[in-house]
Amino acid sequence: MKYVGKIRKYFNRPDKPVFSYYEVLALNIPSGYAKLLLHNMVRRGEIIRLRKGWYSFHRDPLAFIYTLPPHTAYYGLGFAAYMHGAWVQVPNPEILTYAAPRKIRTGIHVVLETPVIVHGIARKLFGSYTLVRHNHWLLPISTPEKTLADMLYFDYPFLDEVLDELIARINVGELRKIIAEYPYPERVKRRLKTVIKQIS
Incomplete structure (x- = not known):
């Protein structure tokens, strides 16, 4: 939950349309765990996967x-x-x-x-x-x-x-x-x- 909180804090903002897997790693989240976190957040519908390595909290294709x-x-x-x-x-x-x-x-x-x-x-x-x-x-x-x-x-x-x-x-x-x-x-x-x- 600590790592999920970090992702929410830094990337769930109105002025932040997308974020990348590498930005998540920059938060000092271990790479294997980062992939699992992102996968689970997509599965829950909290974020969307736009394409490989790119995600968004905004449900907007644009x-x-x-x-x-x-x-x-x-x-x-x-x-x-x-x-x-x-x-x-x-x-x-x-x-x-x-x-x-x-x-x-x-x-x-x-x-x-x-x-x-x-x-x-x-x-x-x-x-x-x-x-x-x-x-x-x-x-x-x-x-x-x-x-x-x-x-x-x-x-x-x-x-x-x-x-x-x-x-x-x-x-x-x-x-x-x-x-x-x-x-x-x-x-x-x-x-x-x-x-x-x-x-x-």
């Missing part, structure tokens, strides 16, 4: 992004469109990260029965996200302009459902920056230039 190194990932695509109010559909959370596949595998990770989809993106295409408050956390979310560019790049299957509402939230100057600063393929840049003509 905490998943904090298991990745800071400034290497953002929520994007349809989920970003939803967060910007461009889609009434509530899609599965989708993360774009250049930490894949070295730090995390791409594909579907299930958290609290919610599929969290991880996409790899080249570092040269990474950026242009904003921080959106969610509970006590700041979630990195791609800007409307970057969301559109990424949807075109990844051939997002539901783009037609969000396009008009997403375009209504786009700043032409920011979209021009996206075209100038990121090495997207010409097929993407052509579509973005068409959008600029449409709303200019």
